[in-house]
Amino acid sequence: MAPAVASNCVTLMNDLPLDSGQVLSGVEIAFETYGELNADKSNAVLIFHALTMDQYVASPHPITGKPGWWVDSVGPGKVIDTDRFHVICANVIGSCMGSTGPASPASDGQPYGMRFPVITIRDMVRAQIALLDQMEIGQLYCVIGGSMGGMQALSLAANFPERTARVLAIATTARHSAQNIAFHEVGRQAIMADPNWREGDYYGEEPPAAGLAVARMAAHITYLSEEGLTEKFGRRLQDRDAKSFGFDADFQVESYLRYQGSGFTQRFDANSYLYITRAMDYFDLAEEHGGRLADAFANSKARFCVISFDSDWLYPTAESRHIVHALNAAGAAVSFVELSAPHGHDSFLLDVPAQDRVIKGFLE
Amino acid sequence: MSQLRPDLEVIAHNIAPGSRVLDIGCGDGSLLAELVKRHDVDARGLEIDPVLVERCVARGLSVVQGDADSDLADYPDRGFDYAILSQTLQTAARPDRMLEDLLRVGRRAFVSFPNFAHWRTRSALMFGGRMPVTRALPVSWYETENIHHATIRDFHDLIGKMGVQIEQSWYFNGGQGISPLGANWRAEFAVFLLSR
Numbered sequence: 001m002a003p004a005v006a007s008n009c010v011t012l013m014n015d016l017p018l019d020s021g022q023v024l025s026g027v028e029i030a031f032e033t034y035g036e037l038n039a040d041k042s043n044a045v046l047i048f049h050a051l052t053m054d055q056y057v058a059s060p061h062p063i064t065g066k067p068g069w070w071v072d073s074v075g076p077g078k079v080i081d082t083d084r085f086h087v088i089c090a091n092v093i094g095s096c097m098g099s100t101g102p103a104s105p106a107s108d109g110q111p112y113g114m115r116f117p118v119i120t121i122r123d124m125v126r127a128q129i130a131l132l133d134q135m136e137i138g139q140l141y142c143v144i145g146g147s148m149g150g151m152q153a154l155s156l157a158a159n160f161p162e163r164t165a166r167v168l169a170i171a172t173t174a175r176h177s178a179q180n181i182a183f184h185e186v187g188r189q190a191i192m193a194d195p196n197w198r199e200g201d202y203y204g205e206e207p208p209a210a211g212l213a214v215a216r217m218a219a220h221i222t223y224l225s226e227e228g229l230t231e232k233f234g235r236r237l238q239d240r241d242a243k244s245f246g247f248d249a250d251f252q253v254e255s256y257l258r259y260q261g262s263g264f265t266q267r268f269d270a271n272s273y274l275y276i277t278r279a280m281d282y283f284d285l286a287e288e289h290g291g292r293l294a295d296a297f298a299n300s301k302a303r304f305c306v307i308s309f310d311s312d313w314l315y316p317t318a319e320s321r322h323i324v325h326a327l328n329a330a331g332a333a334v335s336f337v338e339l340s341a342p343h344g345h346d347s348f349l350l351d352v353p354a355q356d357r358v359i360k361g362f363l364e
Numbered sequence: 365m366s367q368l369r370p371d372l373e374v375i376a377h378n379i380a381p382g383s384r385v386l387d388i389g390c391g392d393g394s395l396l397a398e399l400v401k402r403h404d405v406d407a408r409g410l411e412i413d414p415v416l417v418e419r420c421v422a423r424g425l426s427v428v429q430g431d432a433d434s435d436l437a438d439y440p441d442r443g444f445d446y447a448i449l450s451q452t453l454q455t456a457a458r459p460d461r462m463l464e465d466l467l468r469v470g471r472r473a474f475v476s477f478p479n480f481a482h483w484r485t486r487s488a489l490m491f492g493g494r495m496p497v498t499r500a501l502p503v504s505w506y507e508t509e510n511i512h513h514a515t516i517r518d519f520h521d522l523i524g525k526m527g528v529q530i531e532q533s534w535y536f537n538g539g540q541g542i543s544p545l546g547a548n549w550r551a552e553f554a555v556f557l558l559s560r
């Protein structure tokens with residue numbers, strides 16, 4: 001993996017207390033900003049990224065050179081208009097794009113590896129609140145996140161209710177289900193079964209790329225709908241007229257997944273994948289608040305907007321309804337819509353005009 | 365002030381400023397938007413059609429996509445000063461249960477519905493021998509969402525059986541308010557303000 005390049009990076013002045021009881025010192029947070037912060041600092045929008053994304057929400061990725069992951073929605077004149085908003089997106093702790101994670105040096109100068117503490121979604125949010133504190137930004141205009149980003153948005157609303165006026169949570173959940181955990185465990189086991197993983201102590205050596213690629217392949221299936229896969233690939237063969245009667249990537253879908261898997265290993269650290277998936281699996285917002293999800297939102301005066309997609313089977317609409325039910329019970333101002341899109345969980349990243357209209361309206 | 369349907373105008377006129385309001389089947393949010401503008405209410409909506417929800421959100425309203433038949437159960441007891449059900453009762457799977465839910469989530473409820481005993485409806489059935497297609501009920505029997513037509517008298521009977529109070533009632537014909545006299549013959553629509 002190439003060394004991460006971050007254009008903006010701050011070191012948190014204070015130690016970061018973690019849910020595990022451990023404390024991280026000298027935490028670095030890498031982030032990108034777009035658009036000007038106004039004089040009274042009232043136009044800041046914090047976008048939380050998903051599991052394998054990063055702070056490059058609307059600018060090219062420094063390793064792959066690919067456009068920002070939400071460049072269709074974030075930019076001048078776009079739905080999240082950077083002529084109007086000061087958009088901030090920070091790399092989560094535990095990740096590998098400049099914020100402190102398992103590949104970062106510990107106090108002995110050696111990479112943490114598995115010595116890195118297990119973190120939670122709330123820990124990721126705490127780190128970004130600390131970043132906002134150092135930026136002297138009090139209340140955000142809105143927090144926005146899809147998937148794991150949505151978990152952070154909900155966590156911020158629950159744990160730091162005074163820090164945002166609006167919460168937009170897309171294709172997300174308030175807790176990881178058994179099925180969600182199961183898929184993540186497949187990925188983690190694939191990484192840990194790779195002989196190059198070596199208990200996470202592989203920095204400076206050959207990384208467990210094969211394991212990480214398999215983890216990505218398994219996860220990638222969960223981001224797409226069956227309909228989407230069928231439409232994109234069907235049973236079509238890859239660059240051949242007949243089946244090979246071997247174990248090459250005969251089918252286009254196999255070739256696609258292998259490509260996705262190997263591409264991912266160029267830009268992502270296997271240990272980061274372990275830590276971030278663990279954080280997601282531990283996420284249960286109700287559990288953090290005495291077992292009742294409505295209580296998590298009891299102190300929130302923010303307006304909420306929850307969006308789900310009918311083809312998303314990773315975090316299906318029922319999970320969003322569960323969140324909306326709790327927000328209603330807490331008396332919060334909530335909007336909810338299930339949008340129709342064929343692309344599965346990844347729909348939130350793709351061109352869905354109805355999503356644009358809802359986001360635009362919500363940000364008015 | 366924008367032009368509201370007459371039944372909605374009555375509702376808008378009779379809601380206390382600053383109250384908490386849930387509009388069930390809120391459509392594109394016209395009533396809620398007007399209530400916010402006129403009375404600064406804390407407005408919430410429930411609407412089944414995602415395109416209409418989208419429009420509501422785009423006008424800054426807090427509206428949840430959902431089915432009133434099943435999703436009203438998700439709302440806490442007495443969370444609202446008013447629950448509004450305009451022209452939706454006749455589409456409910458169980459109107460009686462929906463009314464119960466309405467008076468559970470709201471301290472008071474506004475209910476408006478088309479009166480199936482209006483003379484036009486009666487005469488369409490009596491002389492035409494067909495399900496009425498009238499000004500008040502413009503959709504043919506095979507495409508209408510109205511599955512539980514009721515008359516003003518039917519409504520009174522049900523309300524009485526449920527032990528619900530009628531605080532006020534309004535009747536309309538041809539877009540005009542009319543007297544309660546002979547309303548079951550003369551009114552196309554009725555609006556009731558209910559409480560327990």
